[in-house]
Amino acid sequence: MQLATEFDLSDYLIAPDPGAMRLTRAVEGVDQNGEISQISVVEERPLTIFLNSQEIVTAMTIGDYPEYLALGFLRNQGMLLSDDEITRVEYDDDLETVIVRTARETSFEDKLKKKTRTSGCAVGTVFGDMMEGLEDVQLPQVQVRTSWLYDLASKINRTPSLYLEAGAIHGTVLCRENRPLVYMEDVGRHNAVDKIAGWMLSENEAAEDKILYTTGRLTSEMVIKTAMMGIPVLASRSGFTAWGVEIAREVGLTLIGRMRGQRFVCLSGDDRLLRDVDPSTVAVEDRKHRRKSAG
Numbered sequence: 001m002q003l004a005t006e007f008d009l010s011d012y013l014i015a016p017d018p019g020a021m022r023l024t025r026a027v028e029g030v031d032q033n034g035e036i037s038q039i040s041v042v043e044e045r046p047l048t049i050f051l052n053s054q055e056i057v058t059a060m061t062i063g064d065y066p067e068y069l070a071l072g073f074l075r076n077q078g079m080l081l082s083d084d085e086i087t088r089v090e091y092d093d094d095l096e097t098v099i100v101r102t103a104r105e106t107s108f109e110d111k112l113k114k115k116t117r118t119s120g121c122a123v124g125t126v127f128g129d130m131m132e133g134l135e136d137v138q139l140p141q142v143q144v145r146t147s148w149l150y151d152l153a154s155k156i157n158r159t160p161s162l163y164l165e166a167g168a169i170h171g172t173v174l175c176r177e178n179r180p181l182v183y184m185e186d187v188g189r190h191n192a193v194d195k196i197a198g199w200m201l202s203e204n205e206a207a208e209d210k211i212l213y214t215t216g217r218l219t220s221e222m223v224i225k226t227a228m229m230g231i232p233v234l235a236s237r238s239g240f241t242a243w244g245v246e247i248a249r250e251v252g253l254t255l256i257g258r259m260r261g262q263r264f265v266c267l268s269g270d271d272r273l274l275r276d277v278d279p280s281t282v283a284v285e286d287r288k289h290r291r292k293s294a295g
Helices: 066-076 109-113 146-157 162-166 189-203 220-229 242-251
Strands: 024-030 036-042 045-051 054-061 086-092 097-102 115-117 125-127 170-176 179-186 210-214 233-236 254-260 263-268
Touching (some): 045 066, 054 066, 066 086, 066 097, 066 189, 146 170, 146 179, 146 210, 146 254, 170 189, 189 210, 220 242, 242 263
Parallel strands (some): 045 097, 210 233
Antiparallel strands (some): 024 036, 086 097, 115 125, 170 179, 170 210, 254 263
């Protein structure tokens, strides 16, 4: 875990570490003028996740926080239950595997037969019925100040990140009020949010007072994961899909997109918003810190 000590990182419990070894590789190429150019590119490696003795999935990931990724993936797939006793999490770097062991015996042969490839980059995978368990979701009716949203967008966009170092990556940030707490990145936004879920499970962190910020599209997969985690608010500087909006309205999730500078659009759960600041008084996004909307 990297403790944030740099400027603009003091709020974080876990912050991005753009200089971490193994996350990027220097690659030499030729630019538009025919000149030799060296750039950093994001590494991508397989991670095979086991639940007890059963192999569940192999995910392509940048390789950081493998234990959190495994725990979050299994929790968001409904394979780890809220009352499960996790006896051990074993990561083998050489074999690129994580084994999550529980006191309860598990078997998901039938569920693994039904697989959905999602719209996430790096190809996300959902096993079983994507909507399974959503009918029992009850999200808390907390109040969200728009001043928090503006603060969060400003802080997150100015945070040193792997995206700013090498691009080709998504970020997801767990926040409380106007404080970003845990910032995870990966080649797929589904991986990034699963790492958040794994951290919350490991730390027994409450969800009802949290906001989840993502750099990617607000798709059905992102909405479902957020709702299943019990987080009532999902925000992004990117746009929406129609099914994502529909599901958010069904489960009562506050869904906020196109957050750039003074602007945002809320397509679900507007009743949670307390507009406590005049948007015209919010600072315009500095061009040098501007991050394009990730697809």
